[in-house]
Amino acid sequence: MDFDSSHSPNSLALMMESAPATTDEISSLEIAGSSPISKEVIPRTLQGWMTSQARSLTEQKVEEIRRILGQYRGSRQILALQDFPDPDALSCAWAYKLIAQQYDIRCDIVYAGALSHQENIALVRLTGLPAQRWTPQVLKEKDWSAYQSCVFIDNQGTTTQLMPYVQQAGLPIAVVIDHHASQGELKAEFIDLRPQVRATATILVQYLQAGLLSFNTNNSEHVKCATALMHGLRSDTNSLMQAQEEDFLASAYLSRFSDAQLLNSILYASRSKRVMDVIERSLRNRVLQNNFSIAGVGYLRYDDRDAIPQAADFLVTEENVHTAVVYGIVHDEDEELEVVIGSLRTSKLTLDPDEFIKEAFGQDAQGRFFGGGRSMAGGFEIPMGFLSGFNENSEYTRMKWEVFDAQIKQKLFRLINPENDIISTI
Ligand SMILES: [Mn+2]
Numbered sequence: 001m002d003f004d005s006s007h008s009p010n011s012l013a014l015m016m017e018s019a020p021a022t023t024d025e026i027s028s029l030e031i032a033g034s035s036p037i038s039k040e041v042i043p044r045t046l047q048g049w050m051t052s053q054a055r056s057l058t059e060q061k062v063e064e065i066r067r068i069l070g071q072y073r074g075s076r077q078i079l080a081l082q083d084f085p086d087p088d089a090l091s092c093a094w095a096y097k098l099i100a101q102q103y104d105i106r107c108d109i110v111y112a113g114a115l116s117h118q119e120n121i122a123l124v125r126l127t128g129l130p131a132q133r134w135t136p137q138v139l140k141e142k143d144w145s146a147y148q149s150c151v152f153i154d155n156q157g158t159t160t161q162l163m164p165y166v167q168q169a170g171l172p173i174a175v176v177i178d179h180h181a182s183q184g185e186l187k188a189e190f191i192d193l194r195p196q197v198r199a200t201a202t203i204l205v206q207y208l209q210a211g212l213l214s215f216n217t218n219n220s221e222h223v224k225c226a227t228a229l230m231h232g233l234r235s236d237t238n239s240l241m242q243a244q245e246e247d248f249l250a251s252a253y254l255s256r257f258s259d260a261q262l263l264n265s266i267l268y269a270s271r272s273k274r275v276m277d278v279i280e281r282s283l284r285n286r287v288l289q290n291n292f293s294i295a296g297v298g299y300l301r302y303d304d305r306d307a308i309p310q311a312a313d314f315l316v317t318e319e320n321v322h323t324a325v326v327y328g329i330v331h332d333e334d335e336e337l338e339v340v341i342g343s344l345r346t347s348k349l350t351l352d353p354d355e356f357i358k359e360a361f362g363q364d365a366q367g368r369f370f371g372g373g374r375s376m377a378g379g380f381e382i383p384m385g386f387l388s389g390f391n392e393n394s395e396y397t398r399m400k401w402e403v404f405d406a407q408i409k410q411k412l413f414r415l416i417n418p419e420n421d422i423i424s425t426i
Pocket of ligand 1: 088089154179198199200236
């Protein structure tokens with residue numbers, strides 16, 4: 001983690017002094033936001049909630065976005081999320097929708113892939129987050145002429161299948177707000193890209209602080225949206241452990257409106273009983289060698305495939321373990337398909353998950369690798385080919401698992417412990 005020397009150690013103390021301390025002060029700020037004296041009141045109050053660089057940028061951006069929103073007053077916008085939206089994307093889209101509503105802009109939040117992580121499903125269900133999934137079928141049938149412009153939040157249009165449809169419909173890109181590095185040239189009327197910020201939620205919260213929308217604790221939609229933003233901010237910063245000053249200040253502001261109990265239920269719901277069962281199996285079956293923890297968990301339903309990375313997350317927390325690999329056979333009953341899915345988690349800085357997985361499992365007949373990774377994490381997917389498909393015979397099913405289990409272990413242990421092949425082929 002890098003510590004920026006420009007961060008003043010006294011800035012937190014300054015914040016405590018100048019930040020509004022009671023909700024009464026907040027409501028006077030809300031009133032001030034629409035009155036002629038707002039120019040004087042808001043910057044002074046913001047001093048406590050934002051670093052000085054963030055403050056001047058935010059003020060400039062808020063002025064710009066107000067103008068753009070004004071131009072689109074009374075129109076309809078499509079807000080495209082990445083195909084597998086995460087809490088940061090979902091919550092920011094909601095905050096934007098509420099902002100746009102003030103300009104009579106109707107904004108539809110749409111994603112074309114799926115909500116695959118239980119935590120994300122819980123977030124959407126528990127807060128009533130207004131996001132819609134458009135399947136490929138729906139995409140083709142949609143009347144795109146209903147929309148006048150398009151918005152990308154927490155993405156730049158490169159991670160969504162909606163992009164070609166947006167282009168085909170000739171929709172102008174009105175707004176892009178993101179914290180990922182620039183994905184190439186982008187033509188949009190309003191762009192706020194801040195790769196140095198850890199979560200898009202931090203940017204949206206700064207807009208709120210600058211008066212673009214006043215959250216009110218008596219408005220349940222505001223409370224739920226603030227809770228969603230808090231979850232988004234936490235999940236993009238590894239529970240604030242990678243958060244920087246700006247992110248902390250944004251979450252401090254959100255804590256005035258967010259519902260701790262609701263946030264708790266979102267996090268609690270993230271581990272269903274079935275996920276717990278998979279974690280239990282991974283604990284029972286794990287084999288420890290050279291600080292690696294390797295666990296096969298047998299068969300899983302397609303909907304539970306996210307339990308595998310969650311089990312790997314858990315196993316890597318054991319004392320003296322730096323790397324965990326968890327795998328299982330995932331079967332999709334509808335498609336009669338079976339595939340081996342695995343996840344790797346490591347805390348060892350010198351272990352490159354991408355390299356490790358590529359070396360362990362190699363390539364298929366077409367030369368494609370069975371998996372890869374990024375920093376600290378990786379995954380693999382091995383099709384079962386001719387052996388794929390559910391069989392009523394439990395003895396056969398057990399044998400099939402044992403063969404795959406032995407093969408995967410053999411490949412992993414060759415890398416982990418080259419001198420000692422623990423699985424003998426004789
Ligand atoms: Mn994000």
